[in-house]
Amino acid sequence: MTAKRWIPRKPNRQFVLYFLSFFLVILLPVILLSLSSYKLMYSTILDEIRQGTSNAMKQTGLSADRLLLDVTTLSVQLGLDGKIYTSSTNVEDAYLVNEIRDRISTLAAENGYVQAVQIYFRKNNLILSSDAPNRHYANQVNDGWIRDFSVSGKEQLWLPTRSFVDQDGNTQRIMTLVRKFPVAFPSNTGYVAIHIFEDRFYELLKMAGADRDNRLYLADPSGAVLSAYPRLAGEEDERMAEQAASLIAGEERGNRVGKFGGQEALISIGDPLRNGWTIVSVDSLDYLEERLGYIRRVIMLTGFVLVALGSVISFFLSRTMYNPIKRLFEKAERVQKEFALPASSDKPGSLVDVSGMVDQLIHRHKELEAAYEIGHSAMVDRFLYQLFYNRASGDLEQRVDDMRLPITPQGFVVMIVELDGYAALRERYSASDLNLLRYATHNIVQEIVSSRYVCLGTEIADNQIAVLANIESAAEFDRVRLAEMAGEIIQAVRSYLNLSATIGFGQPVDALADAHMSFQQASDVIRRKLLTDDRKALFHESEEHAQAFQYFYPVQLEKALMNNIRAGNEQQTRACLEQLKAELKGKPGLSHENVYRVYHRLIDEAIDLAVDAGLAWENVFGEGNVYRELAKHETIESIHLWLEEVFLNVIVQLRDHLRSPSKADAAVAYIAEHYREDISVEQIADAVQLNPAYLSRLFKQSTGKTVLEHLTLVRLARSKTLLRETSLNLSEIAQQIGYNNANSFIRFFRKYEGVTPGEFRKLQGQASKPEEE
Incomplete structure (x- = not known):
């Protein structure tokens, strides 16, 4: 067991990834901080050296x-000396020359x-020297x-x-003015x-070159290096002098860091x-690196310790992260096999796949949850429907x-919430808007009722919501609280x-199986809101059920x-409607x-009255269905x-109808124009827009004759005129007065005149051509 534990195993890729991630996250800031600190110290010291060098160069x-x-001043003094000038013009005076030499x-x-x-x-090329005998040039x-x-x-x-x-x-090196x-x-x-x-200048150069790693070079205006401190032996000194000369030849002044003699150096060029x-x-x-060596070693040692510590921490953090993920991978593999899930990526066994x-x-899960919610809601609605309409079977509990x-299990009351004026809402809103209104109403009812009772609710009609409230027991029915x-x-x-x-509220019941009775009572009471004025909360009373079977018609x-409508009496019509309303309200038991x-x-x-009067339906009742209204x-x-408005409109339409030109006169005119045709009372009534029966009554009242009697007299008078004044035969006369054949005309004429048409013509003395009987 122990030996197997220590057998080398191939590291897991995920574990290695976690380890490297933690390692970098922990150590990268440490490394960056160390480098930044070292760089900052290096830059700070270098700036101090630059500043010190600049100050030394100025000094x-x-x-x-x-x-x-001082040298220039001394030369001016000698140049102004009168004795020297005198000697230059009198060079033969040995005494004066020696005095000048002294x-x-x-x-x-x-x-x-x-x-x-x-x-x-x-004048004589004589040279006087302070350190040598006089001589000629x-x-x-x-x-x-x-x-x-001289040049x-x-x-x-x-x-x-x-x-x-x-x-x-x-060998001496000198500078000359x-x-x-x-x-x-x-x-x-x-x-x-x-x-x-030149050595005197070395003394000055030493003032700026106190450090052992500092070198100074002096160059003339041509760029040639005059001297250097400290001097080096051999070719190295010449090589470095040449590099110094090249730096002086450039136009750059000030200090900068660069290579000099193969080493990193701070180079300063003065004015x-x-x-x-x-x-x-x-x-x-180089000496700066030596000075920083201790600090560098401390930083490196600290970094090594932090690397080791970071490695240990990264290892344990990686194990802490990897072990749960490893178990997650194993569980995911089992779940995938159990539920037959397809691979979700091309990298099985990865977090992407999981x-x-x-x-x-x-x-x-969401699909199942949604299906359950839909099914559960439908099941609850179906259960309540069966319960309310007494169709529930089986063990209800x-x-x-x-x-x-x-x-x-016990103590229930059913309430029905009905939206008033729903027929008008249908005309005002679209189907989707109505669905939203019903949904909002259902939520309001459910929220308020559920704040007081345990309840279940469902829609039983487009404008009705039935709620089963659990009141614990019928004995605890609190009507005030429900109101x-x-x-x-x-x-x-x-x-x-x-x-x-x-x-509307039904009576409370103790058993769930009796909830249909409370529902029926709530339905009855909500329907009888017809006889209530402003009462919006209606409770079923037990004595109302017996009175609901009464029948009434006035x-x-x-x-x-x-x-009163026929007579056009508006005041009496209103009074009749008020009386009807009072009688209906006085019988609250009416269904x-x-x-x-x-x-x-x-x-x-x-409607019958308006039709008999020949009123247009649209003018009286509008274009809609009056019963639906x-x-x-x-x-x-x-x-x-609403009914008062309708009946008063009937009265107005009747009054206007009777005030229009006489319908009887219109019928007489129609007969006078169309008596030659085979017309009937119905045709004449349609022509004057009256009901045939109403036209007959109206025509009789106006003329004292019926419509057919007047038509017969018109035809008879016209036939007599034709018999007297024309030579038309009987068939032609019959056609001109609306008869289809001569026989019908002869029978008609004999009936009213007692003689045939031919006999009538003979009696009138007209025999323009033979008569045909």
Whole structure:
């Protein structure tokens, strides 16, 4: 067991990924912080060195300028000396020459930086030296300064550093300042030369080169390196001097970091001195690395410790992350096999695959949950429907448990919430809007009722919601509490939906199986809201059920109402309707059907009256279905107002109809125009827009004859005229007065005149052609 535990195993890719991630997250900031700290310290020290070097360069330049100024001042003094000028014009005076030689020897001795002072007299080429015997100029190497100054043509000239061998055989390096004399005069009688030891400049250079790793170079205006400190032996010194000369030849001044002599160094180039010379300072940065070595070692040691610590922490964090994920992978593999899930990616066994598998399971769960919700809601609605209409079978308590309904086994009351004026809402809103209104109403009812009772609700009609409230027991039926709840529902529906609602309550029952009785009572009471005024919460009373079977119809009131409409008596018509409303309200036991039946019959009678009078249906009742309009009104008050408007409109239409030109006269005119045709009473009634029976009564009242009698007389009079005044035969006369054949005309004529048409013509003395009988 132990041996197997320590057998090397191939590392898991996921574990390695976690380890590297944690390792980088922990160590990368440490490494960056260490590097940044080291870089910051390096930059800080380098800046301090730059600042120190700049200050040293300025101090060196000032010191060198002071020395050069002293030398220049000394040369001016010699150039203004009258004795020297006198000697230059009287060179034969040995005494005066020796006095001048003593003078310059004294000056050289008094100024330690002066190697020698020499005077050249042009008149006789004599050279006086403070450190050598007098001699004449013979163009020797050591006297090259005379030649260089003569060629320059300047008042003053600094000559480059040169080497020479003194009397003791030592090689000396000197810098020379040459000036003509007398100073400030146009004449030129000779030259004064002051030779300065280069070593004195070393003393100045040492002031800026106290550090052992610092090197200084002095270059003349041509860029040639005059001296260096400290000096190096051999070719290395020459090579570094050449590099310094190339730096001076450039135009860049100030300091910068770069390579010098193969090493990293801080290079500083100062401004030109009074005589045009330039100082270059080179500070090696190797010693800076040495100074920072301790700090670097501390940082490296700290980094190593942190790397080791980070590795350990990364390992344990990786194990902490990997072990649960490993178990997740194993469980995901089992779930995939158990539910036959397809691979969700092309990388099985990865987090991407597990994520896809979880998505599939969530999707399946949502589908099942949605299907269950839909099915459960439908099951609850079906259960309540069966319960309310007494069609539930089986063990009700078991069904309640199976559907996990929250109700208890006993104590129930059914309430029905009905939206008022739903027929009008159908005309105002679309089907989708009505669905939203019903849904909102259902939510309001469910929320308010469930805040007081355990309840179940369902829609039983487009405008009705039935709620089964669990009141624990019928004995605890609290009518006041239910009325308050109904008022809150009605107020909420009015506030949020701007709708009106009526709520009916049945009697409480103890058993769930008897809920259908409470539902039926709630249905009855909600239907009898027709006879209530403003009562919106209606409770079923036990004595109402017996009275609901009464029947009522006001026959005498109906006759009086129709007579008043025919007579056009608006006031009496209103009075009849008020009386009808009072009688209906006085019989609260009347059923919903009975009340509507009364109004239906009154509308039927009004329709018959209007039709008999020949009124157009659209003018009286509009283009809609009058019975459907009646059904839209849900209370006596609403029906009364609408019916009063309809009946008064019938009266107005009748009055206008009778005031129009006489229908009897119109019928007489129609007969006079169409008596030649085979017309009937129905055709004449249609022509004058009256009912045939009503036209007959109206025609009889107006003319004293029936319509057919008047038609017969018109035809008879016309036939007599034709018999007297024309020679038309009987067949032609018969056709002109509306008869199809002569026989019918003969029988008609004989019936009314007692003779045949032929006999009548003979009696009138007209025999224009033979008569045909």
